Amino acid sequence: MLPTLEPTASPTLSPTSFASVPASEAIASSAVASEAIASSAVASEATASDAILSLYGDRLFSHGLSPPALGQGSGHGEIKSGPDDSSTCRRYWHLVPDSGARSVGVAGLFNTGTNFLYTLLSKNCVFPGNPGTRWQVSWGKHNPPEWRTRHSEKSEVGTDQESVLPVVVIKDPLTWIVSMCRNPYAARWKRGPDIPCPSLVHLDDHTKTYEVDVAFKKDRHSQYSSLVDFWNTWYLSWFDQTFPFLMVRYEDLLFRPEKVIGGICRCGGGVMNEEFHTVEESAKNRSNAYGHSDAMARYGNATKRTEKFTTVDRRYFDGAVDGGLMEMFHYERSGGGGRLRQVDSEGKYYRLTSEWSDFRRVPETSSK
Numbered sequence: 163m164l165p166t167l168e169p170t171a172s173p174t175l176s177p178t179s180f181a182s183v184p185a186s187e188a189i190a191s192s193a194v195a196s197e198a199i200a201s202s203a204v205a206s207e208a209t210a211s212d213a214i215l216s217l218y219g220d221r222l223f224s225h226g227l228s229p230p231a232l233g234q235g236s237g238h239g240e241i242k243s244g245p246d247d248s249s250t251c252r253r254y255w256h257l258v259p260d261s262g263a264r265s266v267g268v269a270g271l272f273n274t275g276t277n278f279l280y281t282l283l284s285k286n287c288v289f290p291g292n293p294g295t296r297w298q299v300s301w302g303k304h305n306p307p308e309w310r311t312r313h314s315e316k317s318e319v320g321t322d323q324e325s326v327l328p329v330v331v332i333k334d335p336l337t338w339i340v341s342m343c344r345n346p347y348a349a350r351w352k353r354g355p356d357i358p359c360p361s362l363v364h365l366d367d368h369t370k371t372y373e374v375d376v377a378f379k380k381d382r383h384s385q386y387s388s389l390v391d392f393w394n395t396w397y398l399s400w401f402d403q404t405f406p407f408l409m410v411r412y413e414d415l416l417f418r419p420e421k422v423i424g425g426i427c428r429c430g431g432g433v434m435n436e437e438f439h440t441v442e443e444s445a446k447n448r449s450n451a452y453g454h455s456d457a458m459a460r461y462g463n464a465t466k467r468t469e470k471f472t473t474v475d476r477r478y479f480d481g482a483v484d485g486g487l488m489e490m491f492h493y494e495r496s497g498g499g500g501r502l503r504q505v506d507s508e509g510k511y512y513r514l515t516s517e518w519s520d521f522r523r524v525p526e527t528s529s530k
Contacts, residue, residue, distance in 0.1 A: 226250035
């Protein structure tokens with residue numbers, strides 16, 4: 163089970179009126195109170211940091227960025243020119259040798275922090291002489307990667323899509339599902355007063371899940387067996403592609419932005435500004451979107467991560483979520499008792515059947 167983050171109580175200040183005591187004592191009392199508040203803030207921050215490390219690890223997790231590019235391991239990330247030593251970045255530079263043609267484009271599912279990533283890159287990374295950071299990949303940031311070269315958003319007509327390095331944001335699937343309850347965007351599934359969200363499994367039949375329909379465009383819909391299946395399928399489809407891309411965690415953008423933005427910037431051919439600028443307010447203009455400070459408190463809390471899920475939903479989640487993605491990005495299960503899909507002795511993945519409660523497995527057609 164994940165640890166529970168206990169809130170740190172603020173100190174209670176004495177109601178004594180400063181007017182009734184000598185000025186020197188009042189000043190001393192005020193100084194003591196200020197020190198107590200400062201100490202409490204430091205302790206609270208330390209507690210939150212411990213919880214974050216417990217939930218998401220003590221380093222960055224990504225696809226496509228090597229440790230040196232992220233300031234980890236030998237070299238401390240001191241790469242003055244050229245891509246980092248990951249094969250993804252080398253491939254991108256080889257495919258787009260003209261530095262003036264390189265650019266990075268943001269992608270990710272709804273509610274994963276794509277606007278947040280774009281804002282961080284725009285404020286901190288400069289691409290001399292080229293288009294730089296694109297608000298989205300040319301085929302649409304929420305659309306599946308198979309749409310690349312087959313579709314262009316209106317604002318991107320004429321863009322050479324093969325010159326754009328996609329930077330995909332992935333988010334802890336448990337917190338992502340709760341975010342989808344608040345803002346479903348183009349996704350639709352059965353919910354209402356009698357079906358509280360998130361409800362992954364039918365309340366009256368635990369062998370059935372609530373199917374999801376996603377209108378990527380008005381005339382282009384995709385269906386998924388559940389929100390978990392939507393998350394699995396969308397992200398796994400990136401690993402079926404042959405073109406280079408980066409995939410970074412929303413949590414690292416939130417808790418360790420400077421390192422991950424630096425890695426993305428270098429990989430795309432950019433140069434970081436001398437001073438790093440954080441984003442204090444929400445990057446999206448929605449009334450129920452959380453600002454940076456609120457998001458830090460929300461996503462660093464182990465209890466909030468699972469509190470809205472029933473025991474049955476958590477058991478389904480643990481059995482249905484893709485184990486490969488969970489391991490790659492260091493995401494913990496919900497603790498519901500289900501088993502992640504397993505790998506056999508030959509390295510082939512097995513996925514649970516739709517009758518997940520029986521934990522029967524069938525071999526997949528691909529080992530990816």
